[in-house]
Amino acid sequence: MTQFLSLLLNGISLGAMYALIALGFVIIFKASEVVSFTHGSLLLLGAYSIARLSEPLGFLLAAVVGIAITALAAFVIERVIINRLRGAAVISLAIVTIGVDIILLTELIRRIGSDILNVPHPWAGGSVRVGDVGISENRLIAIAVAAVLIGLFFAAFKYSNWGIAMRASAEDGETAALMGIKQGRVSALAWVVAGVLAAVAALFLVGSPTPGVSPSTYAVALRAFPAAILGGLDSTGGALVGGLLIGIAEAMAAGYQDQLLFLGRGFSAVVPFIVMIAVLMFRPSGLFGTKELTRV
Amino acid sequence: MRLSKRSTGVTMLAASVVLAATGCSTKAPESSGGGGGDAADVQTDIGVEGETIRLGVLTDLTGVFAALGKDITQANELFWEDNQVCDTYDVELDVQDTGYVPQQGVQLYSGMKDSILAMQQTIGSPINTALAPEYESDQIVNFPSAWSKTLTEIPGTGVVGATYDVEIANGYDYLFEEGLLAEGDTVGHIYFEGEYGANGLAGTRAVAEEMGLEVIEAQIKATDQDMSAQVTQFAAAGVDLIALTVAPGQTASVATVAEAQGLDVPILGSNPVFAPGLLQGPAANWLKTHLYVASPVSSFDAHPELLEQYKEAYPEATVSLGVVVGFGMSEIMKQVLDAACENGDLTRQGVVDAFNELEEVDTGGLVVPIRGFETGQSPSLESFVLQPADVEGGATVLAEAFEGQFAEKIAG
Numbered sequence: 001m002t003q004f005l006s007l008l009l010n011g012i013s014l015g016a017m018y019a020l021i022a023l024g025f026v027i028i029f030k031a032s033e034v035v036s037f038t039h040g041s042l043l044l045l046g047a048y049s050i051a052r053l054s055e056p057l058g059f060l061l062a063a064v065v066g067i068a069i070t071a072l073a074a075f076v077i078e079r080v081i082i083n084r085l086r087g088a089a090v091i092s093l094a095i096v097t098i099g100v101d102i103i104l105l106t107e108l109i110r111r112i113g114s115d116i117l118n119v120p121h122p123w124a125g126g127s128v129r130v131g132d133v134g135i136s137e138n139r140l141i142a143i144a145v146a147a148v149l150i151g152l153f154f155a156a157f158k159y160s161n162w163g164i165a166m167r168a169s170a171e172d173g174e175t176a177a178l179m180g181i182k183q184g185r186v187s188a189l190a191w192v193v194a195g196v197l198a199a200v201a202a203l204f205l206v207g208s209p210t211p212g213v214s215p216s217t218y219a220v221a222l223r224a225f226p227a228a229i230l231g232g233l234d235s236t237g238g239a240l241v242g243g244l245l246i247g248i249a250e251a252m253a254a255g256y257q258d259q260l261l262f263l264g265r266g267f268s269a270v271v272p273f274i275v276m277i278a279v280l281m282f283r284p285s286g287l288f289g290t291k292e293l294t295r296v
Numbered sequence: 297m298r299l300s301k302r303s304t305g306v307t308m309l310a311a312s313v314v315l316a317a318t319g320c321s322t323k324a325p326e327s328s329g330g331g332g333g334d335a336a337d338v339q340t341d342i343g344v345e346g347e348t349i350r351l352g353v354l355t356d357l358t359g360v361f362a363a364l365g366k367d368i369t370q371a372n373e374l375f376w377e378d379n380q381v382c383d384t385y386d387v388e389l390d391v392q393d394t395g396y397v398p399q400q401g402v403q404l405y406s407g408m409k410d411s412i413l414a415m416q417q418t419i420g421s422p423i424n425t426a427l428a429p430e431y432e433s434d435q436i437v438n439f440p441s442a443w444s445k446t447l448t449e450i451p452g453t454g455v456v457g458a459t460y461d462v463e464i465a466n467g468y469d470y471l472f473e474e475g476l477l478a479e480g481d482t483v484g485h486i487y488f489e490g491e492y493g494a495n496g497l498a499g500t501r502a503v504a505e506e507m508g509l510e511v512i513e514a515q516i517k518a519t520d521q522d523m524s525a526q527v528t529q530f531a532a533a534g535v536d537l538i539a540l541t542v543a544p545g546q547t548a549s550v551a552t553v554a555e556a557q558g559l560d561v562p563i564l565g566s567n568p569v570f571a572p573g574l575l576q577g578p579a580a581n582w583l584k585t586h587l588y589v590a591s592p593v594s595s596f597d598a599h600p601e602l603l604e605q606y607k608e609a610y611p612e613a614t615v616s617l618g619v620v621v622g623f624g625m626s627e628i629m630k631q632v633l634d635a636a637c638e639n640g641d642l643t644r645q646g647v648v649d650a651f652n653e654l655e656e657v658d659t660g661g662l663v664v665p666i667r668g669f670e671t672g673q674s675p676s677l678e679s680f681v682l683q684p685a686d687v688e689g690g691a692t693v694l695a696e697a698f699e700g701q702f703a704e705k706i707a708g
Binding site (some may be wrong): 002003006007010014020106109110112116118121124125126127134135136157205207208209210211212214216217218219220222249250252253254256257258265266268269 | 357358359362375395407489512513514516517518519520521522523524526527528529531543545548549552553555556557558571573574576577578580582706
C-alpha cells in the first residue's frame, strides 16, 4: 500500500508538470492552429537559462529572468516564423516547428556541454513524509504552483478579454476577425503563455528527484504530447486530465515493472503512448476534444 | 506573390533544418599521405607523411556525450603535443564531430580514411559498431571510449580497460570485501536498454549466481530522468544495494530519492554513472558517502601532475575523469605505434600487427593494466574503485587497480 501511495503521489506530481506543458500545446493549437513541436527545446531553454543565471543572479531572480527568456523566445518564434506563415497547411507548420526545435535544441546541447548543470532550489533535496509515504518538497511545491497557474489560466481563459478573443478565434477565425479581434495578437500572447508554462514546468523538472539540467530534460515534453492529444488537442481541461493520467500511468508502470514483466522490460516508456492510443480508439477526438461534424 | 514569399521562407527553413541535422561538415578529405617516410628504413603507407603521423578522432562535441568527448579529445591533443612516436614522428590529429550520430560518423570517416594511419578515438558504441566493417577492411587500429563487450569483437579495436561486466563484478568484490554486501542479499539494478546496460547487468547476474544474490532488474531508457518509481520499488523489496549502469542524470535522481526515502544502502555504479557536476547538486552528500564507482581509470588525486598540465592548457575547463581516459588511450596508442616503428613497419598492417602483439600494457597507473587485446575478451581483469569527493575531477581512489574474485570467470 505504501508503495502504491508513493507511486500515486509521484505520478500526480509528474502529471502536474505534464499538464503545464500539455496546456501550452493546447493553447498554441487553439490560437494559431499549429501543432507545436518546439516545446521540448523551449523547456530546455527555460531550464538552461535558470541554471546558468542562478550563480550571478540568485535563484529567485534567475527563475524570473529564465521564465521571461523562454516566453520571449516563444514570442519571437511566433512573430518571425509562425505569423508569417499564417494560412499555410497545418502539416507544413508542424514540420516548420520541428525544424525550429532541432535548431534551438542543437545550440542548447552545445551550450550545456560539460556534465550536469544544477539549479540551486532553496528547498534542495528536502522531502516530506506522511507515515511511510514520502515526496520531495520540490514536487510538492510543483503541484501547488501548477494548481495555482492552471486555476489562473482557466479564470483568464473564461473572463479576460484575451480569453474571450482566443475562444472566439478558435471557434471561427474569420468571424472573429470581422468582429475586430486581432488574431495575430491572440496568437502571440498564446505562445508567450505557453513559453511561461513550459519554463515553470522546467524549473521543477530539474529539481529533486531529478536534479540537474541535461539534454534529456528535453524528452519530458515528448511525453506531455500524448497527454495533450488524449485530452483532446483543443481542450484545455483535457490537457489537465491527460497530463495527470499519463503521469500516474507512467509512475505505476515503472514502479510495478516486475509485476508487468510479461509486457516486456522498459514498459513505462511506452505507457504514455499506449494510453493515448487506447483512448483515441474509443474517442477519436480525445477525452474532451471537439468532435468533427461533417454533413454528408 | 504572397504565396511565393511563403514558399521561399519554408524552403529556407527546410534547408537550415537539413544543415543543422547534418552538422554542416564540409571538410574535404586531406590528400593521401605519401608512402615511404623519411625516417630511415621504416616502411609506411597511408597516414604518414615525412615525419608526421596523422590519426583520426571521431568524437562527440555537440551531442549527448559532448562533455566527455571534449575532455577526452583535449587530453588526446595535449598528449600528442608533448610526445613523439619513436622519438621521430610528430602526431597530428584529424578531429571530427559526429554529434553522436552513427550516419554522421560513417560519412566523416569516409572523408578522413585516406589520410589517417589509425583512429586515436571513436566515441560511442553505436558509431563503433557502425564503422566496425570498415575499420576491419581498412586495417584500422582504434580506441573506443566505451567498454561494451561487443566492442572487443572488432579486430583492431582496443577497449581501454575491463569491459562493463568485469568492471561491475570487481565493484561487487570490493563491497563483499568491505562487508557492505553479503551472500544472499538483494540487489536492485537499474540499467539502460542497449549494449551498455545489458553488459553491466550481465556482470550483476554472474555475481548473483556465484553469491546467491537476488536481483531486481529495472530497465530504463536513456531519456528517463525520474527514478522515484524504481527506487520506491527497491525500497519495498528491501534491497541491500542499488547497482547502476546508467548516466549521471539518473544517478543524481537515484541518490536524491534514496535519501528522501531513507533507503540507506550503498550504490554501485559502472564508470559512466558519475560526473563531477553531481557534486554541486542536492544529492552531493549522499553520493559522497554511498556511491562506489568501478572504473578503468584512476583519479586526479593520484596524478596531480596531469591535472596541472591540463589546467594550464585549458584554464576554463571543468575537469572530469574523461581527461584521464584520453591520456591513457593516447599512451596506449603511443606504445602500439612505437612497437610498429621499432619493427620497421608503420604501414596499417604493421600497426595492426603491433597492436595484436601488445601484452602487459602499463600506462603508469592512468588506466588499469591491459593484458592484451584478444578478440572477444576483456582486455583487462582489473578495475579501480572510486568515490565522489570534493577534489578536482570529483572522485578519489578507494581501491587501486585490482582483480576481483569473479573477474576471470566472467572475462572468459
